Amino acid sequence: MEHPGTLKKLFLDDLAVGDTFTSATHPLDADQVRRFAAEFDPQPFHLDEAAAQASLFQGLAASGWHTVAITMRLLVDSLPLADGVIGAGAEISWARPTRPGDRLSVKSTILSITPSRSKPDRGIVVVESVTSNQDGDEVQKLTSKIVSFRRR
Amino acid sequence: MEHPGTLKKLFLDDLAVGDTFTSATHPLDADQVRRFAAEFDPQPFHLDEAAAQASLFQGLAASGWHTVAITMRLLVDSLPLADGVIGAGAEISWARPTRPGDRLSVKSTILSITPSRSKPDRGIVVVESVTSNQDGDEVQKLTSKIVSFRRR
Numbered sequence: 001m002e003h004p005g006t007l008k009k010l011f012l013d014d015l016a017v018g019d020t021f022t023s024a025t026h027p028l029d030a031d032q033v034r035r036f037a038a039e040f041d042p043q044p045f046h047l048d049e050a051a052a053q054a055s056l057f058q059g060l061a062a063s064g065w066h067t068v069a070i071t072m073r074l075l076v077d078s079l080p081l082a083d084g085v086i087g088a089g090a091e092i093s094w095a096r097p098t099r100p101g102d103r104l105s106v107k108s109t110i111l112s113i114t115p116s117r118s119k120p121d122r123g124i125v126v127v128e129s130v131t132s133n134q135d136g137d138e139v140q141k142l143t144s145k146i147v148s149f150r151r152r
Numbered sequence: 153m154e155h156p157g158t159l160k161k162l163f164l165d166d167l168a169v170g171d172t173f174t175s176a177t178h179p180l181d182a183d184q185v186r187r188f189a190a191e192f193d194p195q196p197f198h199l200d201e202a203a204a205q206a207s208l209f210q211g212l213a214a215s216g217w218h219t220v221a222i223t224m225r226l227l228v229d230s231l232p233l234a235d236g237v238i239g240a241g242a243e244i245s246w247a248r249p250t251r252p253g254d255r256l257s258v259k260s261t262i263l264s265i266t267p268s269r270s271k272p273d274r275g276i277v278v279v280e281s282v283t284s285n286q287d288g289d290e291v292q293k294l295t296s297k298i299v300s301f302r303r304r
Contacts, residue, residue, distance in 0.1 A: 040221040043228060043236045056238060056299070064239055065224050069192040069217050076195060084195045086208060087216055093241035147208070 023074035030100035061097035175226035182252035213249035
């Protein structure tokens with residue numbers, strides 16, 4: 001089933017493997033990149049255009065942790081789990097840098113659903129969230145283990 | 153080798169499996185928790201004490217992405233790679249919530265070093281970074297694939 005920005009709150013019972021969820025778009029600018037970097041990842045290639053040109057990134061690039069934080073922001077509004085998006089763990093890979101000027105969006109797909117053996121009110125849902133830029137290039141793949149609850 | 157907050161810049165050639173790096177401490181307060189959540193993870197259990205009490209977290213908890221962002225901040229100063237801490241990917245698990253009042257620190261250990269076959273000037277270093285609170289409880293384990301360069 002495709003869930004294009006649905007607002008209906010979903011319980012574990014409502015989810016099926018293969019379901020997809022498409023987020024809104026986040027426009028990223030150099031100010032946001034530098035502000036996040038200054039607080040959490042103050043490395044020259046995230047802060048200064050000239051230093052970034054001379055680095056592996058060959059131009060100002062967002063911290064990968066900034067890309068994942070924006071992805072979370074987009075997920076909160078596009079994956080409407082009734083009790084919230086609560087992660088137990090995650091795997092991340094960054095395919096290419098995220099740049100000022102990028103417009104990011106996230107498409108999430110449910111990969112698996114595993115009812116808890118010890119806690120019958122919940123299960124673990126594995127969700128793959130691909131973050132892409134305005135050219136459709138993948139910048140990040142996030143695979144999250146999310147705790148989801150049954151309808152009460 | 154133990155590297156307790158060393159300032160010497162390290163190249164791939166300087167690293168060995170088993171080397172450890174200890175960070176400074178970051179004091180977390182409710183203001184920081186709410187500020188990060190408002191921008192990147194606006195869910196009630198990260199924003200509002202009463203809503204958090206009624207949630208799985210049973211009290212205000214930092215976004216896991218906030219914990220990882222703080223971890224990165226501590227890593228930038230404690231893992232002094234000459235060309236910066238540049239991640240290709242990572243695995244994260246959150247063992248318990250991070251709370252306002254927590255004082256976080258990170259201990260990193262080099263798990264493996266793999267020279268690149270195609271690019272002789274660099275290698276991939278796998279680093280496990282355990283983030284703990286002031287009671288020594290693990291709040292997060294981050295395993296990162298970091299690109300590291302040889303001395304030029």
